[in-house]
Amino acid sequence: MTSTTDTNKPRTFSPEDAPAAAPNYHQVAITPILPTSRLITLAGQVNLDAASRNVPFLEQVKGAYKNVAICLKAAGASPRDIIHTRQYIVRETGDPTLDSKDIADRGWGPLWREFLDEEAEGHRPPDTVLGVASLATKTLLFEIEVWAIVHA
Template identity: 60%
Template structure:
């Protein structure tokens, strides 16, 4: 990237989004640093059936996050902030739990232990009524900073 302007793109290793956004954006901070912002990643791939389990959504989202970060020259260890969106389902077994206890959190920690040596960046957890596509239960946004 030779420009000092943000560069938004779609890695070939994650689903192509609607034309309203790109999956990844690299923003130069200073000549030796770049801010990487990812669109919300979900657990579905192009042409794949939407899973019915939030844990499956989370696993797929983390796989897509890893692919996006790699495409931008970053790793999960470079993450500086995370935002998790969890859909209220109407299922009393699921919705009766605190949002942080719905099954995605353990998978996030496993992912960060494996891919980022246990790095725990700040995060925000938000319960929502719905996401972009009916049936989605989980979405995760990530920002990363790479220096050097």
């Protein structure tokens, strides 16, 4: 965790049980809004196994959602506290069957709903889904950013 004595400043950290972040950022930021509320933002979560080897798209999605839960828990939040997400899906994966489908039809949607049903009591936060040219490495096909608010 970052060290700061000012509790009104954002603090950032990477949970020990989450995948290691690159040295230029932390996985989680907690920003006080009021004395009783905190905004939690997560760095883009991916299935880190996919960064070093070819992992099928839907397995990448599942791993990223698992990391969302880990990071939120480490920040004192849960998926029920999510207020917005942004999901990035690579348009051209090299898999002709997958690439022939619209981004919305690639199977991530049912996995997201299942995650929210199991981890967020069926909560459905606003969500933006983007088809992108690429992510940080060539083998990454999926990434999700998350914002949550926790009230004391």
